[in-house]
Every structure is written in structure tokens, then in C-alpha cells.
Amino acid sequence: MTHTPPLPFICADEVFARVSFEDAIRAIQRELRAGLDPSADFDRGILDVTAGQLLLMPSQSADFVGVKVATVAPDNPAVGKERIQGLYLLMDAATLSPVALLDGTALTTLRTPAVSAAAADLLAPAQVDHLVVFGSGPQAWGHIEAMRAIRTIRTVTIVARNQDRAAQLASRVSASGLPASVGTAADVRDAQLVVCATTARTPLFDGDLVPDGCCIIAVGSHEVDARELPSALISRSQLVVEDIAVAMREAGDLLIPLGEGVVTADAFIPLRAIITGETPVDQTRPRVFSSSGMSWEDLVIAAEVLRR
Numbered sequence: 001m002t003h004t005p006p007l008p009f010i011c012a013d014e015v016f017a018r019v020s021f022e023d024a025i026r027a028i029q030r031e032l033r034a035g036l037d038p039s040a041d042f043d044r045g046i047l048d049v050t051a052g053q054l055l056l057m058p059s060q061s062a063d064f065v066g067v068k069v070a071t072v073a074p075d076n077p078a079v080g081k082e083r084i085q086g087l088y089l090l091m092d093a094a095t096l097s098p099v100a101l102l103d104g105t106a107l108t109t110l111r112t113p114a115v116s117a118a119a120a121d122l123l124a125p126a127q128v129d130h131l132v133v134f135g136s137g138p139q140a141w142g143h144i145e146a147m148r149a150i151r152t153i154r155t156v157t158i159v160a161r162n163q164d165r166a167a168q169l170a171s172r173v174s175a176s177g178l179p180a181s182v183g184t185a186a187d188v189r190d191a192q193l194v195v196c197a198t199t200a201r202t203p204l205f206d207g208d209l210v211p212d213g214c215c216i217i218a219v220g221s222h223e224v225d226a227r228e229l230p231s232a233l234i235s236r237s238q239l240v241v242e243d244i245a246v247a248m249r250e251a252g253d254l255l256i257p258l259g260e261g262v263v264t265a266d267a268f269i270p271l272r273a274i275i276t277g278e279t280p281v282d283q284t285r286p287r288v289f290s291s292s293g294m295s296w297e298d299l300v301i302a303a304e305v306l307r308r
């Protein structure tokens with residue numbers, strides 16, 4: 001009888017100890033520049049269950065196969081549990097033998113900001129004096145940390161529905177040495193970088209207020225009828241997505257303006273083209289990165305965690 005050693009579990013603290021936000025950002029950029037093609041990734045499965053949604057996110061590379069099982073339970077915060085939870089199973093590509101189980105929530109908290117910052121590293125102005133963040137949850141915090149890895153930021157403004165949570169996040173950021181305060185949606189008017197990490201279903205701010213030199217990251221929506229960004233912004237921006245087919249399926253931030261006729265699908269640029277330099281960044285207008293989340297991103301970061 002063959003003895004199978006126990007599968008190592010890499011907990012949340014260990015995930016963050018092994019791979020920093022900067023490590024994760026560089027891993028995403030490295031793999032895209034080395035030829036990783038997001039359009040070849042498996043489709044993500046989104047299943048409606050009684051308490052929310054079940055997300056199944058499989059992917060493969062030359063070395064590994066992996067799958068994340070994540071849950072989104074909107075009512076969880078009211079009972080003291082996280083809205084998003086999950087586990088990641090990493091397998092050897094040659095034998096499909098499991099090699100590790102990782103905390104999926106930590107992996108998501110690391111990879112989503114890392115992908116955003118991998119894009120912002122090319123799209124954002126060289127000088128970022130003011131970062132405005134919409135949201136007060138783990139992704140808001142993670143995006144602040146990731147953006148600090150690519151830019152020297154002078155001040156952060158937190159905008160959120162829950163003022164207490166916004167104040168707590170501002171205090172946490174300030175305590176780390178970066179001045180932060182709670183503000184309003186109008187604060188985008190002098191921002192160089194805006195991050196939207198919310199569960200909003202309608203636009204968060206007035207698109208006409210955003211300066212031409214600004215980079216805007218939107219990660220909160222992956223449904224066709226929900227969006228964080230206004231059409232007035234989308235219509236005048238350079239538009240970058242993880243993958244065009246995924247954006248056409250899930251990105252309400254772009255599909256709603258598309259339906260309104262204020263933008264056409266040929267305006268969407270794959271992130272890979274920006275990272276590799278195939279498509280130049282247009283510095284004369286706002287640059288939007290709309291992210292739905294893809295399975296390849298989890299696999300890149302999970303493999304990085306295992307290697308380290």
C-alpha cells in the first residue's frame with residue numbers, strides 16, 4: 001500500500017510571509033512578458049447557491065494545474081464572517097498529484113491588487129501625490145499596499161458607505177506611515193490614481209471630475225448589470241482589460257456604456273498588450289483598467305508562494 005504524505009496547507013499568514021505585494025506584481029508582469037496568454041485560460045464557473053455564489057476557477061501552466069473554490073456570501077458580514085472565502089488546490093502538471101492547499105482568501109487578497117498594480121505600474125502617472133480608494137474591505141487595504149509597491153504615494157483618501165470602517169482603514173494606513181483620511185466621491189478631482197473595490201452596482205463618482213492624467217482601477221464588479229464607473233469616464237478613457245472575451249462576458253463597467261453606444265468593443269485593450277509594450281499607453285486621457293478576475297492570476301501567485 002502506497003503511503004501518501006499529508007498535503008501541506010499554506011495558511012494566510014504564510015502566504016503573505018512568502019510573497020509580498022511587490023513579489024506578486026513582478027510575477028504577474030514576468031509571466032505575461034514571458035508569453036502567458038490570458039485568452040487561453042479556462043472559463044470561470046459562477047454558480048448561484050442559496051446563500052450567494054460559488055466560484056470555480058481552474059487554470060494550468062507548464063509546471064502546475066490549480067483550482068480555486070471561492071464563495072461569495074453577501075450576508076456574512078452581518079454575522080461576523082468574511083463575505084469572500086475560499087481554498088486553492090495546487091497540483092503538479094505532469095502527474096496531477098496535489099502538492100499543496102492554500103488559503104484561497106489570502107491568495108485573492110494578494111493576487112487581485114497585484115494584477116491591478118501590474119497594470120497601474122504602466123498606466124499610472126510617474127508621480128502619484130493622491131490616491132483615492134473606494135471601499136473599506138480587504139481589497140481596499142490590499143490595493144493601497146500594492147500601489148505603494150509601485151509608486152511613492154503622498155496621501156490616501158478613503159471613500160466608503162460605512163464611515164466607521166472607512167475611518168478604521170484610514171487609521172490603519174496612517175499608522176503604517178502613509179497619511180490617510182476619510183473623504184467624499186468629489187475627491188477624485190485631484191487624484192492621480194483611483195481604485196474602486198466595492199460591491200456597488202451603480203457609478204461611484206462623477207466621471208467628468210476625473211483629471212485627464214488619472215489612472216482608474218475597477219475591481220468590484222463581475223456582473224453585466226453592475227458597475228462602479230460612469231459612462232462619462234469610460235467614453236473618454238483608454239480602456240484596458242484582462243482579456244477581451246472575459247470583459248465582453250462579465251464587465252458591467254464596460255458593457256453598460258457599450259449598450260448605451262458611448263464606446264465600441266474595439267476600444268478594449270488586453271492587459272498583455274500594455275505589459276509587453278505592444279500597445280502604447282495614451283498619456284493624454286484617463287486610463288481605465290477594468291478587472292473581472294481570472295483563474296491564471298491565482299495560479300501564477302500560488303506557484304510563486306510554493307516556490308518560495
